[in-house]
Amino acid sequence: MIYGQVLVDGLIVGLMFALVAMGLSLIYGVMNIVNFAHGEFMMLAMYFCFFMWALLGLDPLLSTPLAAALMYFVGVGVYRLLIRHVLQATMVAQIFATFGLLLFIQAVANFLWKSDARTIPVSWSTGHFQFAGLFFNGPELVAAAGALFTAGALYWFINRTETGLALQAVAEDAQAARLMGIDSDRMFAIAWGVSCAAVAIGGGLLSTYYAITPLSGARWALPAFVAVAIGGFGSISGAFFGGLIIGVVQTAGGFFTSPNYKQLFVFALYLAIVFWRPYGLLGRR
């Protein structure tokens, strides 16, 4: 039974990695910018849900959609105020811009809210149950289900809506898309908004059981980067599967050898994939 538990736990944490990774991949796919501050948007959403709960008594499951809506506009704002100005700049400048944003958001969070570990002790999803000999934690299960749903919605948005198809066109060739009458500037802003909204959903769902500190986002960002690299930079579904793979590999690898080595398996797999397919599992050149 413990093997089943290992698999289930790997998938649950993998779904969260996947959700964070998909937003990251979206921005990279559309405009070739790596957003180092991705985890910080997640942290902001966690704080938003915390304060909605602490001040208004709103359950995090209710405030998560609000956080997503709010973070959509934050994402658009960040694009308009910062990213747009470095679009034509060198890659180093772009890295500094998003990395600087990471430091800035973390420092502001530290200044405003201090480093207290804040928590929402009880939410609607709080609870535990056993099913078929497996242990399930309510908030985690809800978070995983929410991640799966958001991943599906994101996939649908990219592949089935006109805006999504326009985004893909811009990703493929921004200039050609512009000739076809697609406003690439608007598309870039939408990509940032959607990416931030997706990661905000992750943050909101995690706020039901994670301690919230200014560093809470950063701990999810690193695995997400690896997930994006494994899945293929710019591929949304690649990021999804990359996240799942990392979740299962690190949980199972850690369990069967020693948890001390769990990261080793993830990065070994990453190296193997880079050798075998330098553009990741589903990445394109």
Add this chain to the structure above:
Amino acid sequence: MRSLAAIAVALALTAPAFAQDNEVRIGVLYPTSGPAAKSGAEGLEAIKLAYDIVNGSYDIPLPYAKTAGLPNKGGIKIRLIIEDHGGRPERGQAIAERMITQEKVHLLSGAFHSAVAAPASQVAEKYGIPFVTGGSEAPTLTERGFKTFFSVTPTTEDIARDFFAFLDDLRKEKGVPLKNLSVIHVNDNWGSSLAKAAEGGYKKNGFDKLTTISYPAQTADLRSEVLRLKNDSPDILLQASFDSDAILAVRTYQALGFTPKGILAMGASFASPDFMKALGKNADYAFSHTKFDPTLIEKRRAAAAVNKLYEQRAGRTLWDVPAREFTAALVIVDALNRAKSLAPEDIIVALRETNIDGADTIAPYKGIRFNEKGRNVLATGLITQIQDGKHYPVWPKDLSAKPVVFPAPGWDKR
């Protein structure tokens, strides 16, 4: 060219202001950001309070409180130079280097994280400047045999010794066989030192199996670690974690149904109020090794007054980290006052001759006396248990405030 000259003149004029002889400069390396930022900020408040008490005049039954400044040194004042290292060893090292060479500190103290204290005190040893730690617990720090390093706090070895003595008492008292031991710890030198102390002691102390599991600080999840623990099903779990990792760990124990008979934690995380706020009933029955408890207020004559002043500043009662740092600060002051001069060698001699009775501190230590490696041989702590959301000392017996609940009831029976 002219502006360069102006800058040079300005620097020449301001330089003496940095290195006056009518003050003692103490460099404090402490984390107010990073994984232990919260505990760090509260510890720092206690450090500042200690030196304010020494510099000012307070009616508190503590040495150096009533007089302003250092009485043997003509009332000279102490100035603190505080810098945040964020828990990062390389930053701590650079800060130590700068404080010694630029700010000309007489003494360094800190650094909370043992992983930061290690390289920072290396720099101090190189320059022959004394380094006093009040809260870095890794025994490797004093095992290096430095001439300038002094550790007031109990080390991990002392903590493990207390744990094993307590567990042996439990075995006898409750008639529960305890054979299987696990350690989960953050993978820095402080966390690893608990695993090492357990490895050295588990057989002698009646255990026949030991598993140790490490994890990186700020990890996103602890599932494989906890599944592994669950598979090993230890009777007792020893834990060394930072604040938010400790919360995540206990939530994962509960989620995966991992129920050891007792969890014994070292360090600040299980003792911090955030921990109990986050976990509610699930924080109950965990044991912490601590160096302060409100019940000490009745046993230590200065504790009540210090606690009141601390509460005014930090908005919270004294607890483990602030109490330890406060105690270490007074050890520093005592040595500075006795030192023949403020030359580093004289301060080191004075530190080496330290002999303070536990009653003159606010800590549960029997006292403060350093061995040749700079380790406080009289350092001991208390073991507390959380019951109904509050810490109560349960060991040693003479300081105990409530009977122990052991084994801990399962997560669903709380």
